[in-house]
Amino acid sequence: MDILSYKEIELKANSIRESIMQMLLTAGTGHSAGPLGLADVFAVLYFRILKIFPTDPWSMDRDFLFLSNGHVCPVLYSTLAEADFFDKSELPTLRRMSTRLQGHPHLKSLPGVENTGGPLGQGISQAVGMALGLRMQNRRNRVVCVTGDGEHNEGQVWEAIMLAAKYKLSRLCVVVDRNNIQIDGFTEDVMPLNDLKAKYEAFGFHVIEVDGHNVQALSEAFGEADSVYERPTCVIARTVPGKGVNFMERDYHWHGIPPNSDQAREALKDLRTLRGRMLSEHE
């Protein structure tokens, strides 16, 4: 995989956002806010950071991307398609009977799906197990695990964090999608996480806080994470839920619902014209 420039990554992220809106519209079910918010993180990871092989998806030399907040899989699927793991024409099959694009990811159902995710907390534990297993074999592959901030309500997440710190799994990088929303409302109203950085540091991680929509900053954050040898790292990516679609941004109601066709039309217009600031080829 070639490493893309920041400009090229921003374009990829935008394309990923469009795919997400289209696939959710077709499916008529699924999560909007998280996937839109994570598009930049995924673009940076898949086009600049991770060692991946779309034509040899299970190569033993690959870096691993585990998704713990499995419900945001539209961003994973869209990114994998964008990165040529499979054809984009399959994206509209999300959540349909017999699809490879299950509503919550099923291990190996698609090239590039490294874990089953859905019940919160299980993905990060699996990532810890993978990182430990790789280290036991003296392998230096990276394991990046994307998690949700609301997900940190689950005790299992902290169990996993403790074990990772115990074994100093420095090839493990946990990404937190700090979008401040969960199903029942804002995280700080539902179950306050307060100072997540301090918590992770107290648990023995190296923590980097970063603007989750600045591709250069994200790239540098993952670079910093890669250079930490003594402990696992956590990248807290501050994101706007629903980023890129004006009427969705910062509204927790969009956590678990897809756009209808009018809304999708509006959303795609936003994405294609940078909110009316430029002309789109679609017009």
Add this chain to the structure above:
Amino acid sequence: MNNMTSLHPEFLKGTPLMAGTREGYGDALLEIAQTDEKLVVLTADLAESTRVLEFAKKYPERFIECGVAEQNMMSVAAGLALAGFKPVVSSYAVFSPGRNWDQLRVSVCYSKLPVVVAGAHTGLSVGPDGATHQALEDIAITRVLPGMTVVVPCDYEQTKKAVKALVSASVPSYVRFTKEKSAVITTSETPFVLGKILPLREGSDVVIFAAGPITVLALQAATELAKSGLEVAVVNLHTIKPIDDFGVLAYAKQCGAVVTLEEHQLHGGLGSAVAEVLVSTYPVPMEMVGVPNTFGQSGKWELLWEYYGLTVAKVKEAVEKAVKRKNKND
């Protein structure tokens, strides 16, 4: 007439060797480790009690102490399986698969990963720790999961073989064992085939399907009932899932009356599994012996078995009832 070749000579003499099924588990792991470098063992702060402490000392680089965090332990085991290892997860059954059943269901079974879940301290024979630690529902909650293999070994020798077979099979699986030492019923030569019944005693009047150390009650009951002319077959049904439906059917047809025996709730365990086979193919009078829909309590295990009806007398009663119903139908 009686298939006694599977049984241990000391047991037949009435002076059985006593050994712990959890010892069988720990010893099996040590033996497997010698030739299989993929084996890794995890525990949730119960190394000594689940008999993996020797493994931990001998193979520290393959042992993962997870602390009291069973949910994490189960999913970490799944992650290790993804990395190419064969993980075995050790804790008390009430906690694993009790507490981490979601993780067993999703991280392991739905993901089809080769994790062996070892459930220690099952049955009432856990004793003084009391109800919170006595797993009586573990067979039910594991056999219901698609893709699970569930084994209930009857003694030290069978536990060893079962653990070896399950690690080698590389499928999601559950094996339960007990706290107390129990009679060594079988020998190291007794065959063990995953998914196949093990007949221990032949007979044609009634068949008792039993698994676990409690199988001795079935053998004892059969011996006593022989004196009054009843020939009771005893079949060790160590593999609850996948159940040997042909074997179960064969003995149901041969005897025409069935009794099941388990150190587990009456609902959902071995008895239910047998009933599921027979009810649509060959329904015969069937009586179930087990824990009657109640939690246990603290106490000496012998007194608990007595109190909750896990006795030779209760087994004989069930046999006689089944035979009576069979004769009424004839």
